[in-house]
Amino acid sequence: MAKYNVGIIGYGWAATAHIDAINACPDAEVVAIYSSRPLDAGELKQRYGSDITPYRDVKKLIADENVNVVDICSYPYQHAKQAIAAAEAGKHLIVEKPLALSLKDVYAMQKAAQKAGVGTCVCFEAWFSNQFQSTKAIIDKGLLGSIHYGEIDYYHGVGPWYGQYRWNVKKRAGGSSLLSAGCHALDALRGCMDGEVVEVTSYATQSSHKYFKKYEYPTTTVTIMKFKDGSVGKTASVLDCLQPYYFHTHLVGSKGSLLDNKLHCEELKSDKTQWSELSMKLVDSGDVADHPYQTQFEAFFDAMNKGKEMPHTSLDEAVLSHEIIFAADLSVKKGGPVKISEIRMTGK
Numbered sequence: 001m002a003k004y005n006v007g008i009i010g011y012g013w014a015a016t017a018h019i020d021a022i023n024a025c026p027d028a029e030v031v032a033i034y035s036s037r038p039l040d041a042g043e044l045k046q047r048y049g050s051d052i053t054p055y056r057d058v059k060k061l062i063a064d065e066n067v068n069v070v071d072i073c074s075y076p077y078q079h080a081k082q083a084i085a086a087a088e089a090g091k092h093l094i095v096e097k098p099l100a101l102s103l104k105d106v107y108a109m110q111k112a113a114q115k116a117g118v119g120t121c122v123c124f125e126a127w128f129s130n131q132f133q134s135t136k137a138i139i140d141k142g143l144l145g146s147i148h149y150g151e152i153d154y155y156h157g158v159g160p161w162y163g164q165y166r167w168n169v170k171k172r173a174g175g176s177s178l179l180s181a182g183c184h185a186l187d188a189l190r191g192c193m194d195g196e197v198v199e200v201t202s203y204a205t206q207s208s209h210k211y212f213k214k215y216e217y218p219t220t221t222v223t224i225m226k227f228k229d230g231s232v233g234k235t236a237s238v239l240d241c242l243q244p245y246y247f248h249t250h251l252v253g254s255k256g257s258l259l260d261n262k263l264h265c266e267e268l269k270s271d272k273t274q275w276s277e278l279s280m281k282l283v284d285s286g287d288v289a290d291h292p293y294q295t296q297f298e299a300f301f302d303a304m305n306k307g308k309e310m311p312h313t314s315l316d317e318a319v320l321s322h323e324i325i326f327a328a329d330l331s332v333k334k335g336g337p338v339k340i341s342e343i344r345m346t347g348k
């Protein structure tokens with residue numbers, strides 16, 4: 001039997017990629033799945049090659065003594081209740097983004113996980129891509145010096161060709177452009193700048209194309225973040241573009257700059273009039289089959305084996321990004337800057 005027996009809640013598109021990734025980890029295995037649709041244990045065994053108990057009652061999956069990790073792949077508005085119940089039952093947590101659609105729910109999830117002392121992993125998996133492992137190594141080696149400006153932007157047209165469009169267009173399900181998907185870029189920027197955000201200003205707009213008219217919230221936002229140390233960051237979240245997927249990354253520091261996979265570093269004495277290209281696999285796809293879930297989950301299980309919080313994507317780290325997202329969405333509504341200290345009060 002594997003050390004980490006995982007029960008999946010919500011058997012949709014993301015779940016299928018999670019199952020393959022978990023089963024590929026050396027000490028983990030999927031042993032149960034909750035779905036609102038009836039599932040056949042024989043078919044699941046045939047598809048995944050191991051015994052998986054199907055449940056149609058979330059409470060029963062959470063109560064299953066064989067399950068010690070619960071992986072939440074349901075609709076965003078279901079995450080909080082399910083994560084809190086799982087934590088209260090002592091299960092470690094994997095949670096798909098966004099954590100929840102209100103800051104109050106996000107804090108309630110954090111409180112439940114902290115109280116139960118369970119391990120946590122939030123699916124901001126871009127951190128475990130080759131691009132961001134390499135980007136972080138460049139930052140940590142000091143090749144950029146001290147970063148005073150950064151922009152990481154999410155360009156991914158989420159139209160009728162993308163599965164989650166059917167529910168993502170609803171405000172009560174998708175939430176906002178940042179909650180729906182731009183959160184990946186904002187979280188990556190916060191981690192690369194490695195400082196505390198104190199204030200944000202965000203503006204919103206929307207494409208006039210018919211595909212994007214069904215959205216009940218603005219599909220493009222641009223958010224400017226002021227950090228405590230005086231540095232500045234920017235994240236555009238663009239769900240209504242007609243172009244290839246693009247995770248635009250530009251970090252500017254006292255010793256050099258990084259633009260996606262291109263570097264200039266003064267200390268390397270290379271030609272400043274041209275970028276030096278680095279070999280890295282870029283984050284360039286919205287397909288869950290291309291996401292580095294296996295690397296992320298291996299890092300999670302490895303951290304738990306060592307009794308530590310996982311790097312980059314623990315619940316506590318993800319909460320910091322969600323505070324900025326809710327502040328940005330409030331800024332759009334209010335039409336002015338919002339302090340993080342102000343948004344924290346609204347979530348208490």
Ligand SMILES: NC(=O)c1ccc[n+]([C@@H]2O[C@H](COP(=O)([O-])OP(=O)(O)OC[C@H]3O[C@@H](n4cnc5c(N)ncnc54)[C@H](O)[C@@H]3O)[C@@H](O)[C@H]2O)c1
Binds near residue numbers: 010014035123291
């Ligand atoms: N980290 C990422 O990059 C990434 C990518 C995709 C989705 N997600 C997240 O994963 C979560 C689930 O998204 P998804 O793309 O898997 O959505 P999905 O629509 O495929 O599944 C969402 C939910 O709907 C249920 N469902 C799907 N089809 C159903 C049907 N025919 N009948 C009844 N229930 C059905 C699923 O069991 C699941 O609970 C969301 O929080 C989403 O934001 C994250």
